[in-house]
Amino acid sequence: MERFTISLSDELAAEFDQFIEAKGYSNRSEAVRDLLRKEIESKRLAENQAVYSVATLSYVYNHHERNLAERLTNLQHEAHDLVVSSMHVHLDHDDCIETLFLRGLTQHIRDFSSKVAAETGVRHSMVNLVPIKLALVQHSHSHGHFHTHS
Structure with a gap:
């Protein structure tokens, strides 16, 4: 030291x-x-030097907005490599808040967060990035698809 x-x-x-x-x-x-x-x-x-991050993405949305819950769920499924966990809370008759726990490449987290925030009916989104260093292990499944685990 x-x-x-x-x-x-x-x-x-x-x-x-x-x-x-x-x-x-x-x-x-x-x-x-x-x-x-x-x-x-x-x-x-x-300065975009943080390669990997963990993050929370919180957003408020109106669950009556046409197909919004389904669109948000589809976005999460498309980003299954980033989304570690989610929490959903009913705020009132119309509004919900979701918080997603994310892990991966910082730029991918930023891109995903922007997509979620841009959905019609999503309000008050906020991402909190925490840069980390990960020891990554990459492997292939029998179908040839590669992905990474920390």
Whole structure:
């Protein structure tokens, strides 16, 4: 482990200590490590350098919209390699929220999320990407189709 020292003004150090306490960190080092990881991950995502991600995609939609539930289900089936799990909640008589848990190539997750958000009747969609490093194993089935598992 590498150590480094930083100098902070008394005011900034006091604010940082308040931040650490509010967030529940046990020490400054843990807080600095987390802040650095978040910044590095944000940069990787912004510059399309994060190859793999896990994500949640949440969206609200009107279940009375013609064929929308079926279209959304079909999109999920087409992206079966990305969609790990889904959760469906009835908000009121008309509206539902679904949250999909996704894993795979970051660009594929972004593309899929855009397709879902663009469906007529889908509102308030939000994707939360978390870049990860995966050890991928690729194999073929008897029918010659390749796919990847982490």
